[in-house]
Amino acid sequence: MTSLGRDKLESTLRKRFFYTPSFEIYGGVSGLFDLGPPGCQLQNNVVQLWREHFIVEEDMLQIDGPMLTPYDVLDASGHVDKFTDWMCRNPKTKDYYRADHLIEQTLKKRLLDKDVDPLDHKRMEDALATIDGFTGSDLVRTMQEYRINDPVTNDVLDAPTPFNLMFQTNIGASGQSKAFLRPETAQGQFLNFNKLLDINQGKIPFASASIGKSFRNEISPRSGLLRAREFLMAEIEHFVDPLDKSHPKFDEVSDEEVPLLSRQLQESDEPHLPVRMAIGEAVKTGKVENETLGYYMARVHQFLLRLGVNKNKFRFRQHMKNEMAHYATDCWDGELLTSYGWIECIGCADRAVFDLTVHSKKTGKSLTVKQKLNTPKERTKLVLEVNKKLFGRKFKQRAKLIESALLSLSQDKLYNKHEELNKNGKLTFQTNGETVEIDQNLVSIEMKTTLQHTREYIPNVIEPSFGLGRIIYCIFDHCFRTRLDDDERTYFSFPLSVAPIKVFITTISNNEKFPSVMSQIVRTKEIYFKVDDSNTSIGKKYARNDELGTPFGITIDFQTLQDETVTLRERDSMRQVRGTVEEVISVIDKMVHDPINEFTWNKSTAGLLQVAVP
Template sequence: MSRVNREKLERTLKRRFFYTPSFEIYGGVSGLYDLGPPGCQLQNNLIQLWREHFIMEENMLQVDGSMLTPYDVLKTSGHVDKFTDWMCQNSKTGEYYRADHLIEQTLKKRLLDKNTDPHDVKNIENILVTLDGFTGSELNRIMQKYRIHDPVTNDVLGPLAAFNLMFQTKIGASGQLKAFLRPETAQGQFLNFNKLLDINQGRIPFASASIGKSFRNEISPRSGLLRVREFLMAEIEHFVDPLNKSHEKFNQVLDEEIPLLSRRSQESDESIPVRMTIGEAVKSGVVENETLGYFMARVHKFLLKVGINRNKFRFRQHLSNEMAHYATDCWDGEILTTYGWIECIGCADRAAFDLTVHSKKTGRSLTVKQKLDTPKERTEWALEVNKKLFGSKFKQKAKVIESILSNFSQDELISKHEELNKSGKFSCQINDEVVELDKSLITIKMKSTLQHVREYIPNVIEPSFGLGRIIYCIFDHCFQVRADNEARTFFSFPLQIAPIKVCIATISNNSNFPSIVKKISQILRKKEIYFKTDDSNTSIGKKYARNDELGAPFVITIDFETMKDDSVTLRERNSMKQVRGSIDDVISVIDRMTHNPEAKWENSTLQLSPIKI
């Protein structure tokens, strides 16, 4: 799609009120948007399809967590310290820029400049591939080396500063409980793990899911709906045994062919993804395990179902410098739009990081207990507490401290054992307090026990969806221009995702037509087919055109013949083909095609009479 068509697309979206800038009559706020009626309905359809494709198909346990999240939760998860972007400011204008976006924007223009040194071209291409993993100092060096200035004024920008992307707030009248608007929906699933495990009768593996709003205080939101400050997410947390990451339904997706841009390919300066079946990808080790591969294949199927162009999607594996320290493998589902490749989905193996850190912080066990068929002897480091002295020293805090100590890993116990032997004491952080423990209170030694139950913290495979970004990509991929008339545009939404399935249009404003409109409306309503009516005093051609711009797949046209024989015309959006039949027969075709994605127009309309245009 050309830049001109992108402008046409965004004008169409706003004119038909798919979305609009929030608070527009007050001047608007950058990065905030309201969805209008067709935008809301398309979003509802996308959520419903997502629930059917993932939650219902995989029997997931849905959680709806609070959007307000206490400081301690996000401090423990790492968001307070690490959820940052690097920004720079023009001291003259006061304008802020996100450094990596500014670098990307500027260097992409340099690549198109014929005067750019060929030696620099290779370096620039390498920078653009690895940009997501750069530190603040590395970004700063790039800006200085390539003299990246304010893109509007060409002023030299100030030094880079870290900016935390979370919206901070306070809970309660006293304002003493610090909190944030959540930057993701995942934490509510991790914190409720024990309850979810109990509902699943203590069995692993299982998956939970959340759908809801998240918030990120973007430094300089641009690219329309793609980079916003309030957005809809859907996240899955699939809890799995770290010793067995196979998936019982992996054989069902073995032959799903997906485009993969692996880490090795990127490091070899390749940019074209390799198409391979997910079975081949897992077998060869390109994708780490079956469960991760299974969800990647299911994500691919979902995106094709909702209207994403097969040739404009890829999975890109994180480079080493992009990987979160706790992740073992991570792939971004990226969709090509007129803004370039946009990350819309992340599929990651997060290991046991989240449950581990929350367990250590709270002293609550977030583990799975598996009864062993044959008991096993286990020799390991163990920590024992002198309960009498411990209780008298720490009083009401004793149980909390003891619980946190009980969650020490073997590596931590070895380290503390060495400290005890060397200095006779060690200290540890217990919530906001540093506690000192000596040999009179604590003993750490090797201990052998007969293990009847295996206890472990499960690993997590996480597919995370930016539904708002996917919606924009659907707009981008489904926006079409009529071959014979560039002024005529339409959205070729798949039937399941289309916000309006059918429009009831009248050929004129004849006084007999309203009763027929009412009759058809009642039938469609009973069949749960979403529709709208257009009985305005304008030509039928204009009615077709504006409903094409709403992406309505069908139009039922009431004309003067309808009053004679109860017949109507049915028009199909993409081909503009028209057929005619009785009201009941026409609605039967719409019903069949709406509720059966495999149904084809040609086969579904055989009993109706074609109309030559």
Template sequence: MSVEEVAQAKNAVEFSRENLESVLKRRFFFAPSFELYGGVSGLYDYGPPGCAFQANVIDVWRKHFILEEDMLEVDCSMLTPYEVLKTSGHVDKFSDWMCRDLKTGEIFRADHLVEEVLESRLKGDQEARGLTKDANANAQEDADKKKRKKKVKEIKAVKLDDNVVKEYEEILAKIDGYSGQELGELMIKYNIGNPVTGEALEPPMAFNLMFETAIGPSGQLKGYLRPETAQGQFLNFNKLLEFNNHKTPFASASIGKSFRNEISPRSGLLRVREFLMAEIEHFVDPLNKTHPRFDEVKNIKLRFLPREVQQSGSTEPIETTIEDAVATKMVDNQTLGYFIARIYSFLMAIGVDSNKLRFRQHMANEMAHYAADCWDAELKTSYGWIECVGCADRSAYDLTVHANKTKEKLVVRQKLEEPVQVTKWEIELTKKLFGPKFRKDAPKVESFLLNLSQEELEAKAKELKAGGKIVFEVEGMDSQIELDDKFVSIEQVTRTEHVREFVPNVIEPSFGIGRIIYSVFEHVFWSRPEDSARAVLSFPPLVAPTKVLLVPLSNHPDLSSVAHQVSKVFRKEKIPFKVDDSGVSIGKRYSRNDELGTPFGVTIDFESAKDGTVTLRERDSTKQVRGTVEEVVKAIRDITYNGVTWEEGTKSLKPFETQSE
């Protein structure tokens, strides 16, 4: 088959999630954890091919980002004390809305419940209108119901008013943005209760998604499993800056597991309780977000779904270069744009289908209040468009909150070429008077005053001048405090500064590796048109779990001996391979192998025993060529690790004709 024929063949048989899942299960790419004990939802184990694929994806990620961009990798603790996550905002805000059914004890995630119920009513409406779907879509849905543990078990064919349909559709479009109270109101307004019993539920309550534990034997130190890998990087900022010889911009990176105690996990690998993340924190001057290597990526064309397009109700992306996207301010700045382009090229390298990738900008209400801009790389799967990589400009938020809390400076100091005159309000405290007056509270009062902003200082200066005293309240102290000018002075001072001090902004590309892996499974999966039971996973050789299947044609000792020799060569070259010397037919062995996504097959036959040549088979086209072991190994290495095409890599090898598989 030619390249074009292969491309055609890949699209000939319609994608079936059921078939894919059957292959992934049969070949142990992954499986529910603790299945022997009945399983725990939202927890999965990767078997050998899934684990190898994951390791290869991480290896590419490490080379593509950390090595190529000279990032500073850190590996930080997962166990995280309460204080850190209180400061970061996770203790207060990292939660979903849950509703309890007091009768059955069931717990529902409010937004998912509203979504499912309204969707099922819309489907019922379609049925009542006689607009049913094809059998395949129905089968898919049936399979979904079983697999995804949908709460709504049955679709009732009930026609809705046209304006109700419109209301439902509008709600579904905004389903990610509702507060708990709003969800509760929707549930009352549209009579959404337990989908099975119809009973009303408790109003939505916030459920924090962090797993809680106690550190140490006393049980006194409350901790959580980290919900993301970012905090460890922020907390080490000063050490990293020093390690980088105080040069900026620079980036840190971290690869590791994070945890979210999902209310009711669903969608297989897409929403799980324990997951591998890879996160970058790029620390950059807020006044200069250009990127020195932007030119290298500027011509990359991407599909953007900016805020305005979404607001207009469209899902039609804008296709343009990243240079243009930054120039028109669609993407906020060059550094953000640079990373968006680099995310794209990483995803291409590991097998994502470029036609199933878009960059969607966060709507204003989706984004954290401090974020300057945020884009998600979304991958299209049978579950819809899935957020797989986030790329946010988090401004100076994280470093600022940790610095404020710990009173440690987290700043960059930059020598100015030219000294500048800076006029500032400055406060001075007569510290010896604070102790006698405030006793143990003295540090609190001092800290409050020393942390006033320029605006606050200006106001206080006026107050002091006007009334000879200032009045204020300090958190954790009961009464108002009054201080006169014996205690404080506030003056406007002009100084010559030789150093500029600033809190860097953070651009954060954040990768959900499990979600990316599952999406790639869908993108590279196809069935041979001549026999749809013959499934193939067309992983790019670079990330394929195993690179080569070694197949002795029979168990004859002569062939085993050659197989042993060839194995040694692959082992020495550190090319991951498997031997299949099972008795089954060669066709069966290759089929098994196609399901594992192994890009190359090397067959050892009686000729091999005589002249040392072997055949090399390409997985997708099933083309075969023949050459010496050395030639074949070189071709495999070039195609797998050096980015050479099959045609180029095998041009010196002889085509090998065989009966069709």
């Protein structure tokens, strides 16, 4: 879609109150949006489909936690340090710009200049290709190198500085308890790992899930609904044994073809076109790291198609090495093509042990799985033992403290102390800031073999994460159509399950006998009818309901009064059929309750009278 198409799309969305900028009568706040009734209903439908497709189908453990999150939690997770964008300030106007966006925007414009030196051209293209992996100092350097100024005023900007994107607040009356609004829904799932494992009867693998709002204090949000400061997310944390990342249902999806833009393809000089490949093949050949990650990618693909996204405007793009978090094993972004370019809507990452480890370290609480071993395992390791009597006599009340510090030494350190003891007949070590010297008659360090009856391990986490708000915008973008014969007549071809309203029902004119017939029909069935009793022409009613993406319309006309038949109209083809109320409702019923799209319009209406539309 061109940006003209985008303007038309966004004006239709606003005209029909799918959404509106929030607080508009107060001048609005950029990056905040209200969903109006059709947008809200569509969002409900998407959430419901997500819940069915993932939580119910996979028997996931859903939890719902607060958005307010204490400082310590997000410090441990790395968000306090790393959830930042770099921003440049115009010291005169006090406007702020996101450094990476500014560089992209400026270099793209300069590339259009025909007089640009070929060498410079290449350098700018390289910068653009790798900017997603730029560090802060890369950004500072690039801003200087290309002398990038304020794009509006051409003022010289301050050098980029990091800006934490979390909204900060305080909990309680004292103002001492610093907290943030969560940037994602995942942390609550990690923190509850032990409880989740417990209600899953200690069994692994299992998945948890959360649906809810998250927050990101964007520096200067543009791109409409795609860059919201408050947005709906859905996240899955799948906990799995690091030694076995197979998925019990992988066979069910292994034939699913997904479009993969691998790291290798992105590094090549070829055009960056994804390759369609069965996910089974992708895992077998090592393109995708493991079965569980592959399983979710296939399920994500199926989910998006159910929502009505254009399958040719979707790809999984693998993270480049410099883009991926250091702890992650593999990561693929589900991206959708819109008039704003390719938009990251979903992330599928194997995050290994990172999350559980950081929270366990920070709190001192163990977040592990204890697996009973059928055959106990021998383990040989260095063991330090203390002669308690002599130790107590020498260190008195400090004895316990020193002993426990010694017993917590790692195998590496024990090895060094063992060497030291052999060499010097004593060992020295630091605890509580003092140096303690321990004679060889007080301790022994020896290699011993023990039998282990349980295996204790930190599970790995595979995380499919969904930006539902962004996905909804892409549904709008992909389903927006104009009529072949009239550019001004637009409509949304939402799938039946996504459409805010399934059927509108109206009358051909204002005859006084019509309303009672109408209410009779509405009461017949529970299908979510919406009555359109506006005082306007039937053509305008059709046009309005097309813009709302309502798949079907029932019209009551004068013939209805004679033979109780009504017309049923289909949105995309604009074809109409006529039948009794019962027949028409039965047709709609079939199509609404049809998870596998077996009942097409043609098949379902075959027995009814086809109406010629002028």
